[in-house]
Amino acid sequence: MNPLRIAQIAPLIESVPPAMYGGTERVVYHLTEELVERGHDVTLFASGDSLTSATLCSPVMKSLRLTGQQSAGTLSSLYTLAMVYEVMAGKFDIIHSHVEFLTFPYAAKSLTPTVLTFHGRLDFPETLRLLRMYRNLHFVSISDSQRASARDLNWQQTVYHGYPEDAFGFSDKPSDYFLYLGRLSPEKAPHEAIIIAKECGVRLKIAAKVDPVDQAYFAQQVAPLLDHPLIEYLGEVDESGKIHLLRHARALLNTINWPEPFGLVMIESLACGTPVIVRRCGSAPEIIEHGKTGFICQSRDDFVRAVRGVGTLKRDLCRKAFEGRFTRRHMADGYEQIYNRLLNPDGVQSGSFDEGSSLCRP
Template identity: 50%
Template sequence: MRIAQVAPLYESVPPKLYGGTERVVSYLTEELVNMGYEVILFASGDSQTKARLVPICPRALRLDKNCRDSLIWHLYMLEEVFKNAKLFDIIHFHIEYLHLPLAARYNISFITTLHGRLDLPEYVPFFKKFRDLPFISISYSQRKGLPWLNWQANVYHGLPKDLYKFYPEKGKYLAFLGRISPEKRPDRAIEIAEKFGMELKIAAKVDKADEVYFKEVIKPMLKNPWVEFIGEIGEKEKNEFLGNAYALVFPIDWPEPFGLVMIESLACGTPVVAWNCGSVPEIIKDGKTGFIVDSIDSAIYALDKVAYLNRYDCRREFEERFTARRMAEEYLHIYQKIAKKEILLKAV
């Protein structure tokens, strides 16, 4: 089976620093190659893969200061994909909705994994035009915005089993990892750390869209003696950062489609204290791999109880539910059905 993976171009595959979707595409691609499948990856030219890379732009667009129009590179990629579409048994798109008008008009075997939030009102009229095309969700919660799409399956993200080392001993600081933005609520994390009386280490990037929020809201809070701001970190630094933490604080305030950092933390053995939003109840087992909370006070109460959790349970949960091999096997099952024209007519 010849499988094409079509990745966003904002980050390399895998990303050099922050990047969720591109990281998942990398894990999936490499696992499929390891399983003996021929994979063709459409991605930025600075990507690293054992698959056959079709480089679209010289480097990842987010860090390319010379890039003024990211859309045109994605349109160029679509031209390359559809020009060669008949060469593939299945095309797996990870670029949200850009390809849908073309894919609907070509007689090709393809699947779309939607990685982002789907609760925006402007999505409704657009996706209704393509509601019968095959889609994959990354959590059941994600589907709530567009429940009538032709959902073929739900496939949780996965990480390579040996990517993160297990840390059996609980750490002495709280960890916040990801992105500085209003919906990620780093302000909540800082307040929790101060009231709980434990150092908070923040490893996060600041996108251009969030620079004002960072400058006006978060930066003044970084003067708090309980807080250390590390900045953006890459894959190599994550293991130590998460593994040495007492708990990962995930105080989100939006319908998180998945939350890759939660399973990264579980892989290290570090429990997660997370707000009851989006996919959180699907990922975290309350009272076993962390706690699901809905207020600052309940988060502080939960952090007291984290000390009694078994970090081996966190690692075991990761190995049973969130490995890249499991993710690849589930996608392969879907690929095979679609390649044989066994697309379901109704969502599941």
């Protein structure tokens, strides 16, 4: 397709890519980089400590979580959206927002088409009420299951997340441990992973952060289970540490207990050749093929059987599943199709890019 002038609007809580935890920001990073590689003129609206090949516009100098300014997230994002839509919208062919609901009033009045990717769950009543008020905007789901409670919206497509094929090294010689990776929160149910590991007599490494809202859950249900020779709690790890842990794990023990919209950790695991043992909820059945790239479980007994049967799974099939469905190339292909569909059907694009804001740097 012809080169486009694209705005990518990221959350400001983490940098793009994030230094530690931050799924949405990592997706925005890889999509932006792939679009730039394809010749598009991309402007990324993100924190000033972000790294990108696109033009970077920075409403805040540093990502908000690591500087303790999470409370400024809404106001900073509103400032970003005002800058994009009130000052710069005419400079873009497509605006692609990842800050979700705050974008609605701006996108509804803009002459520049907006693509809205939702990264969270949508099944809360107050969420559905607002979504339906703006049902004619251009929505993209990250799994089919994510849109199940709001099928009456103007869904453009489901686009799965993706990574570069060389981002995670394949390993066919795992170590002897299982891995829990992500957040220590009730909906992720890490306490169940610990209980299952103990029952099966296997080592479990836990690499995860604890958000302030989850401190009570951690203290009451997780911390008392950590004092055991089979359990190793590592805290939050950086990207290289995460990759090392995933490559050498026997399997990812993903005991989620909520309708996870996607679950990046599952495709990260597949990219390393590491099977995924996961509860049947949310996007899991779309990502993991039971008996081939992992096991889909319902009960604790299912998890125990899966842990004991993980040796029957072939790690090369996990890697092939990643390469066939979840690469950065697949993700960018999907979004390019959406961009193209929303623009002139004859493919004629608007004129040259105007001089950008003083907040932007190439």
